[in-house]
Amino acid sequence: MATSLVVSEVFKSFTMHLRDGIKLPVVKDVNFSVASGECIVLGGPSGIGKSSILKMLYGNYAVDAGQILVSHHGRIVDIATADPRTVLDVRRHTLGYVSQFLRTVPRVSALDVVAEPLVARGVVAEEARQSASALLSQLNLPKELWGLPPATFSGGEQQRVNIARGFITDHSILLLDEPTASLDARNRRVVVEMIAEKKQKGVALLGIFHDEEVREAVAGRILDVMQFSPRKAAA
């Protein structure tokens, strides 16, 4: 099986210049890889650096040292050192991310929010909306909401819009930051099915799931982030 993502010797800390420059170590010496068709779940208590790892992989956080290698258009890109333009291209075509919260844009309808990643890749707007509709119905989002901007939706509704937006493309790597946190049991099952479908298609998935039932259902392997925590050494 092809390896889609390799994380090698990654270190991350925050320097708080406004607090006399104190240094907050986040993770150290992170090493792992995710193969195509595999779903790895990041485990460990809150605050141990799980979300930070996802954000580094997505290029949201800079890293102090190490490599984050992604296979993109048949070549290897190091997210840790790539220029912004390359990172954006990787995000558009290879690396998807479902965040905990939806960042809403005023006045854009839920349907268009979901369709946007396809439109950004040059898919015709009508076709993209059709795929978006299919996903929103699969996730049981009431049809009356599709034309409305998600800003006023409930937490669970926003999260479903967010999931649909993340799953609409055929990105070969998907990062999932607690996508099921505010969903009811029925919709959690839908997401579990959607993840299974992605695995089948050979997508490499890396996620954080606090819900045990979901974790059991999707995880091929659980990676304990505790081993990368610099606090352990200090304690």
Add this chain to the structure above:
Amino acid sequence: MTDAPLLKVNAVSKFYGQRIGCKEVSFDLWPGEVLAIVGESGSGKTTLLNCISTRLLPTTGSVEYTMRDGSVRDLYHMSEAERRFLMRTDWGFVHQNPADGLRMTVSAGANVGERLMAVGNRHYGNIRATASDWLTRVEISKDRIDDAPRAFSGGMRQRLQIARNLVTGPRLVFMDEPTGGLDVSVQARLLDLVRGLVNDLGLSAIIVTHDLAVARLLSHRMMVMKDGHVIEHGLTDRVLDDPREPYTQLLVSSILQV
């Protein structure tokens, strides 16, 4: 991805006597990319924008621009006439104060139509039809086409200025605090409009703003300026979510949460 940058800025510096306007700024802007320049008042953002757009000549440095025919030209070595032609056709410049970018005494339709005439349109009916179409795109009702911008609200004036700039299908748009001075609901509408237009038209843009939320919403990349220097530069969400420099951390931590 196209393989040539639209704009190459090389070590541009501007001094006002002994004082630094901006110092040794270099970056590339690629087609379809939106770059935000942020920083507090007096940090050199507008000086830099004016230098790049040739409204101001820098003390040292060069800016190369890839023309529509693919040739690369040094902007500071073009003739005044060529530069003016570029500004009227291939570029847009959206000022903070719409009165600086509009003709306040002629009608809204003429404000938009003038740029079309600059690129050689002569058919009155076509010009008026295009102008009217653009007013609709920026959400100004067609029946206001014969009114002068003086009779418009601040938000409408700003939208009219945007229509005037985009009507010639520019490839590069400069914006200096496009939402400054507008109240928040008007701002949201304008931002959404600009965002939609930039996406649809595949424009490149350089936006100067002190408002980080504006930068977050509109830009792909961000440059943070302080005392004339670029102190931090990167993907917009990286700079905002993980600011590295002390001054950037101060800026980001100073945002009020609603």
